[in-house]
Amino acid sequence: MRDGFESRETWPFECLRCLYVWEEDYLVRHVTDDHGNEVQIWLSAGVTVQPPWSGMACPACGAYHLTSFPAHYLSRHPELTAAPDPPPLPKAPVGPAGDAEPSIASPAFRMPLPRRMLIALGVPVIAFAGYELYRYVLAPIGHH
Structure with missing residues (x-):
């Protein structure tokens, strides 16, 4: 350089x-x-x-x-x-074991984007796989 x-x-x-x-x-x-x-x-x-x-x-x-x-x-x-610095985000409530457990209902809780994307894509795939499993494996067993 x-x-x-x-x-x-x-x-x-x-x-x-x-x-x-x-x-x-x-x-x-x-x-x-x-x-x-x-x-x-x-x-x-x-x-x-x-x-x-x-x-x-x-x-x-x-x-x-x-x-x-x-x-x-x-x-x-x-x-x-003119606005002051933002207040720190509220602490997550402490569970019975002493570890912090953020509540999905709390406004401070926000799932990271990759996790939300996995949920958005994974739930329909699991539902489809479960339906296909029922249709081809479990449904014929009940029709004997």
Whole structure:
């Protein structure tokens, strides 16, 4: 890698789920590799991170449906940042064994996307397999 330069960038975000607005500060290292390609290395608090347009999650609710504003947008619109930081999510109720058992009925409970997708796909497959098992294996036994 050859020498490059560093720049500081502040990215304002808004969650499209809970409407929380916040800013993230980044240090961007712009370097050129030995083949002449420009490379950007994004750092947040001294740690290498993905660029802000890939994989950001809302610190308030954990949603991935976000939008970003142009640079310095929030400094020109202070009414958007007047809200205090979000309160921490409520703790899950403690079960009889002393372990935390989140309730599906509680508003703070949100299943991760892969688990919800497995349930959405798995339930119909299990229902279909159960019907076919009954139709071809168990139903003929009862007709003797």
